[in-house]
Amino acid sequence: MHWNWTQTGWPHFNYDLEALEPLERQFLKSSGEIIGAVRHFDDEDSQSLRIELLSDEAVKTSEIEGEMLDRLSVQSSLRRQFGLDADNRAIRPQERGIAEMMINVFETWSEPLIHETLFRWHAMLMAGNRHIATIGGYRTHDDAMQIVSGRFDKPVIHFEAPPSRQVPAEMDAYLSWFNRSAPEGTSPLPALTRAAIGHLYFESIHPFEDGNGRIGRALAEKSLAQSIGQPSLTSLAYTIEKGRKAYYGELEKNQRTLNVTGWLVYFSQTILHAQQTTLARIAFYIRKGKFYDRFRGQFNERQDKVVSRMFREGIEGFKGGLSAEKYISITGTSRATATRDLQDLVEKGAMTRSGERRHTRYTLNMPEAKK
CATH class of the missing domain: 1.10.3290.10 (Fido-like domain)
Incomplete structure (x- = not known):
């Protein structure tokens, strides 16, 4: 050759x-x-x-x-x-x-x-x-x-x-x-x-x-x-x-x-x-900054930990999205508390929810950066 x-x-x-x-x-x-x-x-x-x-x-x-x-x-x-x-x-x-x-x-x-x-x-x-x-x-x-x-x-x-x-x-x-x-x-x-x-x-x-x-x-x-x-x-x-x-x-x-x-x-x-x-x-990094500006002081310690962990995954986020099981794994909390925390994040507009029951997934609701 x-x-x-x-x-x-x-x-x-x-x-x-x-x-x-x-x-x-x-x-x-x-x-x-x-x-x-x-x-x-x-x-x-x-x-x-x-x-x-x-x-x-x-x-x-x-x-x-x-x-x-x-x-x-x-x-x-x-x-x-x-x-x-x-x-x-x-x-x-x-x-x-x-x-x-x-x-x-x-x-x-x-x-x-x-x-x-x-x-x-x-x-x-x-x-x-x-x-x-x-x-x-x-x-x-x-x-x-x-x-x-x-x-x-x-x-x-x-x-x-x-x-x-x-x-x-x-x-x-x-x-x-x-x-x-x-x-x-x-x-x-x-x-x-x-x-x-x-x-x-x-x-x-x-x-x-x-x-x-x-x-x-x-x-x-x-x-x-x-x-x-x-x-x-x-x-x-x-x-x-x-x-x-x-x-x-x-x-x-x-x-x-x-x-x-x-x-x-x-x-x-x-x-x-x-x-x-x-x-x-x-x-994405600019949108991350806007996200924290919008929700500063509105999360409890568990929610803060999970949001921070999601951002650390980078632009692609968690593979398959955030589930209640992942929330529990990250925070060590109970399922009932995880459910309340996630619902609170959705109601605040910090996260969006998709799917039903065991297929429910959550993603960060991030504003689009202005060009």
């Missing part, structure tokens, strides 16, 4: 620049909308929004790789590392590690990319991992680095990366390209073009034993941040996870060629979709 890194011309990718121009313009327009929307928040609200977005990205970038993390634990870890008040819940090493990496990506977006940065991210990601030989360094094993699926006796090879002995030289070239193509570099590239190539290029080298996907998406975020001059807060992993099958399919197809126009269009459209998701989440 002729993988991209075995072909004459590697690592110089070919693409149709004109196909990207309208997407690049839309990216800059949407970036301005996001920056403008966030600018109206005070410091406390900005910090809370940042934690919500970063925690969702941390959870989703891990979920893409099949690792399920607890969103609230990741949020708690983020709050601690930002120096904010946090609960005392137990946090697993992998949840603390991804939170550390997300903050480091966020805080060091403007710095040039160096090997040590990648090693630090990898060490954070692999905290507590006892299944790989090299943590905080590039792979050194002699076995082929392959992406496979299917039965053990009949594996399907989706991609094979360069052998470990080539990785240091490949990564030297990658870092040179990444820094050279930055806005202040000697050969700057447009925002989407650079992020898309940078992600595919990194994934094709696959320099680590594990964690390449998560680090590759972090590099895309760093690239976008450098292009707009501040952390992008783009819901990239959140969006990719929704179309995970297409993401892996496009990667596999474009790791067999150096003509990557299709990949650039796909990844650019994914970023644009991610921007719209970010704008929707900002609108």
